[in-house]
Amino acid sequence: MTRQTSRILIQRACVLTMDAALGDLTEGDVLLEDGRITAVGDQLSAEGAQRIDAAGMILIPGLIDSHTHMWQGPLKGLGAGNWGMADYQKHVFPLREKFGAEDMGDATFAAGVEMLDKGTTTVLDFCHNVMTPAHADQALAAHRRTGQRIVFGYGMLGSHGAPASEQDWRLAQVRELARTLDAKPTSLLRLGIAVGSLEYVGLAAMRREIETGRELGLPMSFHQNPPGQIRELHAAGLLGPDLLPVHANVATDEELAALAACGAGISFTVEGEFGGGRPMSIIGRAHRAGVTPSLGVDIPSRVAMDLFSQMRLTFHVMRAEEALAERLAGRWPLARRPGTPHAQPRHMLEYVTVNAARALGLGECLGRIAPGCIADLVLLRTDPYGMSVGDPAAHVALQASASDVDTVIVGGVVRKRGGELQDMDRAEAAAATRRVRSRVLAQ
Ligand SMILES: [Zn+2]
Structure with missing residues (x-):
C-alpha cells in the first residue's frame, strides 16, 4: 500500500x-x-x-518499543497467570511450533494495528518464530500492510531439537533480505537479527550470527538471562552498540561497565521481568551506569500492548528499588539526599523515545x-x-x-x-486474531 x-x-x-x-x-x-x-x-x-x-x-x-514478539498478539491472556519462566516455556512458547506462515501474517498484522492505535509507531519485532522462510515472508508482508515503523528482528532460534544446520538457511534468508529491503533510515521496514540465546545455541553459533549482522550493518538484539553471559560476550569481543541485550537482570556492575563502554543499551520489559520473577534493580543500576535503558512489551501473551503502562510501572519499580535500598541501609523514613531519588518521570519518556531510537540504530533521526x-x-x-x-x-x-x-x-x-x-480497520485486526485462534488454539 x-x-x-x-x-x-x-x-x-x-x-x-x-x-x-x-x-x-x-x-x-x-x-x-x-x-x-x-x-x-x-x-x-x-x-x-x-x-x-x-x-x-x-x-x-511516536513511541518506540525496543522488544516485542508481535507474533504473540492473538495469544493475549494465554500467559496471564504464569508463574516463572517454566510456565511460559510449558504453556506459551511451544505454541510457536503450531503457527503456520499464514498465522504469522495474521498475528503480526493484528498486533501492528493495535500497537499503532495505542501510539507505538516503531517496534523492534523480535520475531523468534521463523520456522520456514515463508514465516518471515508473511510477517514482513503484514508489516508492509500496517505501515508501522519496524526493525524486523529475524529470529535465528529454531524449533526444539532442530539441527544446528538450520542456521544456514536462516542466515541465507537474512542475506537475501538484506539485499532486497531498503536500509535507508527513513525506510519503514528495516532488517535486523534476533540473535539466538547463548544458553541455547552456544558461543560459536552466536558469533556467526553477530558477525553476519555486522558484515551486513544490521541492528541486533538477544535475550540475556543466565548470569555471566555479558562477560562471556565481552571476552569474545562481541559486544557493541548494535547488539541490544534484553532483560540482563543479573548483570554485574562490571558487565554494566562493559556495556556502557561500548555504547550499548538494554531493553527492560517490566511486566515480562515480573513474570519471570527476576531482579528488578537492573533498570536503575543500568541507567546510573550509563547504559541507556529502553522499554518493551515483550510478550503480548501476558502483557498489554501499549507503552504507557510500561512507563508507569517502570517508574514505580525504580522508585521502589531505591526506597528498598535506603531502608536496608537504615535511612528510614525516606528523605531526599543528593542523587536520591534518581528515577524521574521524564526519564520514562526518554526511554521510549530518544533511548529506544538509539537502541535501534536510529538515534540520529528518530x-x-x-x-x-x-x-x-x-x-x-x-x-x-x-x-x-x-x-x-x-x-x-x-x-x-x-x-x-x-x-x-x-x-x-x-x-x-x-x-x-484513518486507513486501517480495527475489525480486520480482530478478524485476523480470530483466525489465528481458530487455527492454533482450535477456538
Ligand atoms: Zn522476549
Whole structure:
C-alpha cells in the first residue's frame, strides 16, 4: 500500500521535543514536509499546509518499543497467570511450533494495528518464530500492510531439537533480505537479527550470527538471562552498540561497565521481568551506569500492548528499588539526599523515545521532534479532565493512557486522527486474531 505524505502544520500543541537543545514548548507549532519535521517554533506559517489544531493536547515523538514478539498478539491472556519462566516455556512458547506462515501474517498484522492505535509507531519485532522462510515472508508482508515503523528482528532460534544446520538457511534468508529491503533510515521496514540465546545455541553459533549482522550493518538484539553471559560476550569481543541485550537482570556492575563502554543499551520489559520473577534493580543500576535503558512489551501473551503502562510501572519499580535500598541501609523514613531519588518521570519518556531510537540504530533521526527528524508523532488529549500540574512529561508517563491517543503520524502520514484510524480497520485486526485462534488454539 502506498500512503501519501502531506504537508502538515500542527498548531498550538504542548510540544515535548525530547531534544536537548529545543526542550519543551508550552504552546508551539511543528511543520512536517515529505515525511520529515522541517520546523519547530512559535506561530509558524505554512501556506497551503493541512492544519491540525492541537490546542489542549501534548505532542510527543511516536513511541518506540525496543522488544516485542508481535507474533504473540492473538495469544493475549494465554500467559496471564504464569508463574516463572517454566510456565511460559510449558504453556506459551511451544505454541510457536503450531503457527503456520499464514498465522504469522495474521498475528503480526493484528498486533501492528493495535500497537499503532495505542501510539507505538516503531517496534523492534523480535520475531523468534521463523520456522520456514515463508514465516518471515508473511510477517514482513503484514508489516508492509500496517505501515508501522519496524526493525524486523529475524529470529535465528529454531524449533526444539532442530539441527544446528538450520542456521544456514536462516542466515541465507537474512542475506537475501538484506539485499532486497531498503536500509535507508527513513525506510519503514528495516532488517535486523534476533540473535539466538547463548544458553541455547552456544558461543560459536552466536558469533556467526553477530558477525553476519555486522558484515551486513544490521541492528541486533538477544535475550540475556543466565548470569555471566555479558562477560562471556565481552571476552569474545562481541559486544557493541548494535547488539541490544534484553532483560540482563543479573548483570554485574562490571558487565554494566562493559556495556556502557561500548555504547550499548538494554531493553527492560517490566511486566515480562515480573513474570519471570527476576531482579528488578537492573533498570536503575543500568541507567546510573550509563547504559541507556529502553522499554518493551515483550510478550503480548501476558502483557498489554501499549507503552504507557510500561512507563508507569517502570517508574514505580525504580522508585521502589531505591526506597528498598535506603531502608536496608537504615535511612528510614525516606528523605531526599543528593542523587536520591534518581528515577524521574521524564526519564520514562526518554526511554521510549530518544533511548529506544538509539537502541535501534536510529538515534540520529528518530525519537525527537526537531528539524530533520523523521515525522513520527503522537498527539495526546488531556481533556476532559485536564493536564497535570507541573511537568507535562510526568503527565505522559504517569497519567496518560492509550485511550488518550488522538492522532498518530508515521513518516508524515496521518494514521489516526480524532481517535479514529484513518486507513486501517480495527475489525480486520480482530478478524485476523480470530483466525489465528481458530487455527492454533482450535477456538
Ligand atoms: Zn522476549
